[in-house]
Amino acid sequence: MNTDHFALTLGPCADYEFDLVELHEGSLEAGRAGAVQHHMAHCARCRAYASALGELDAALADALPRPALSPDFDARLREQIAELTQVPDRTAALAAAEREHAWLLQNLGRGLSWRTVLNAAALGSVVGGVIVGLDAVAPGLLQSFGLVGAGMSATLTFSIALGAVFAVCGAVFARGSAGGSLLLTD
Amino acid sequence: MDAAIEGHLAAGRHARAFDLIVPEFRNRVFRLAFSILKDRAAAEDAAQETLVRVWKALPGFDGRAALGTWIYAITRNTCLMELRKRRPTVSFDDPDSTEAQHAATSIATGPADDPERDNLLRLLEMLPANQQQAVRLFYLEDRSYDAVAEALGMPLGTVKNLLFRARKRLMELAQPEEVQAA
Ligand SMILES: [Zn+2]
Numbered sequence: 166m167n168t169d170h171f172a173l174t175l176g177p178c179a180d181y182e183f184d185l186v187e188l189h190e191g192s193l194e195a196g197r198a199g200a201v202q203h204h205m206a207h208c209a210r211c212r213a214y215a216s217a218l219g220e221l222d223a224a225l226a227d228a229l230p231r232p233a234l235s236p237d238f239d240a241r242l243r244e245q246i247a248e249l250t251q252v253p254d255r256t257a258a259l260a261a262a263e264r265e266h267a268w269l270l271q272n273l274g275r276g277l278s279w280r281t282v283l284n285a286a287a288l289g290s291v292v293g294g295v296i297v298g299l300d301a302v303a304p305g306l307l308q309s310f311g312l313v314g315a316g317m318s319a320t321l322t323f324s325i326a327l328g329a330v331f332a333v334c335g336a337v338f339a340r341g342s343a344g345g346s347l348l349l350t351d
Numbered sequence: 352m353d354a355a356i357e358g359h360l361a362a363g364r365h366a367r368a369f370d371l372i373v374p375e376f377r378n379r380v381f382r383l384a385f386s387i388l389k390d391r392a393a394a395e396d397a398a399q400e401t402l403v404r405v406w407k408a409l410p411g412f413d414g415r416a417a418l419g420t421w422i423y424a425i426t427r428n429t430c431l432m433e434l435r436k437r438r439p440t441v442s443f444d445d446p447d448s449t450e451a452q453h454a455a456t457s458i459a460t461g462p463a464d465d466p467e468r469d470n471l472l473r474l475l476e477m478l479p480a481n482q483q484q485a486v487r488l489f490y491l492e493d494r495s496y497d498a499v500a501e502a503l504g505m506p507l508g509t510v511k512n513l514l515f516r517a518r519k520r521l522m523e524l525a526q527p528e529e530v531q532a533a
Pocket residue numbers: 177178181204208209210211212
């Protein structure tokens with residue numbers, strides 16, 4: 166260390182401190198550089214500052230890390246770019262879309278079949294209620310039209326009819342679940 | 352800007368332009384990121400992310416700003432977002448903070464057991480973040496004020512002033528304690 170630390174504590178002359186940096190870096194215009202050097206010959210403070218500046222500059226250049234990129238930097242970047250530009254495989258995308266479509270149809274079909282079953286049950290109940298009601302109001306009327314078998318009550322006929330409706334709807338729903346929708350077509 | 356890059360961009364050949372941009376800018380982007388993040392691996396990730404963003408945004412580059420100016424702005428934004436992610440532990444003003452300690456350990460990648468070097472790096476950590484960054488970048492860019500000004504998006508005079516104040520402060524801090532106290 167050649168720096169005069171006491172002179173350094175006083176700092177450089179205000180008129181010269183920027184010039185001292187430029188002189189050190191070699192960017193000071195020649196005429197001004199001569200004047201600054203002349204001043205330094207007589208000024209311990211500016212000499213100390215210039216000396217400390219040189220030491221600091223060398224120490225920083227030496228101390229600061231100068232990291233380099235990894236050798237695989239370009240390869241990694243190419244991978245990232247390729248992922249962004251990749252067109253999805255058409256066959257795989259088509260297969261996935263078809264699976265999604267089938268799943269959707271199956272679930273839609275199942276929902277509609279359930280609705281069909283419930284609607285049929287409701288309709289059966291209403292028709293049954295009318296039959297039972299008519300039998301109570303005018304016994305023998307239904308038999309005279311041949312709607313109820315001889316010796317059978319209207320309630321028994323209604324129960325048999327309702328059972329038949331449920332059996333048909335059950336069969337329709339079972340087909341809908343197993344093989345896709347009966348209600349929607351491609 | 353390189354004439355070939357400019358030509359490809361003008362003709363809408365963005366992929367060809369990008370192929371020339373990467374070798375031209377990857378190291379400069381990396382050095383700028385390192386001066387901000389102070390960590391080699393983080394700087395490399397930021398450089399990757401920056402160039403991916405450049406690739407995505409290149410079709411929208413209208414040439415109003417210089418290409419370098421535009422790429423460095425993306426680099427600085429990418430690094431700032433990375434710093435924001437670290438925010439809970441970041442305090443550049445507090446040399447005892449986790450971040451400062453992390454930075455001190457991450458930059459100690461040179462020759463081991465050099466107390467003078469370690470001391471200088473510790474003093475550098477005590478400067479305001481913008482002065483530290485200017486100093487790091489100045490030496491990474493082989494003492495080019497122009498390169499630092501372009502990378503930081505600052506006027507040349509501002510960069511010279513930042514570096515002047517940073518070195519002055521470092522000289523004050525580096526003085527032996529008995530002299531400082533005098
Ligand atoms: Zn003087």
